[in-house]
Amino acid sequence: MKLDDVYQIVKLDSQESVNKLLEHGWKLLKIDTYSSTDDRYLERGVFQNSHPYFILGATKEIYYSYPPTMISEHHYF
Structure with a gap:
């Protein structure tokens, strides 16, 4: 898929x-990967949680044939 398409x-x-x-x-x-840390561990570069x-991405045709609203989780950009 080209970027123009x-x-x-969604994330x-x-x-x-x-x-x-x-x-x-x-x-x-x-x-x-999303990582979060407590300030106490920031100096050591230790992450407490990461996932x-x-x-x-979808073209217009694909988006309208199966929009992300068909699933429960979605974040639009």
Whole structure:
């Protein structure tokens, strides 16, 4: 998918939700990790909590055929 063709982007935390969208033509654009820490551990670079999140994109046609509202979790960009 070309960047010009991307109509909608969503950020998801759930692998189940990601798989549902991928099955309906959405494209995985990025996988990253969200990390949070307590200030007490910041100097040591120790993260207390981290989890992956997924950025998916869809063309206009795919978005209207299977919008992210079909799943319970979604964050629009």
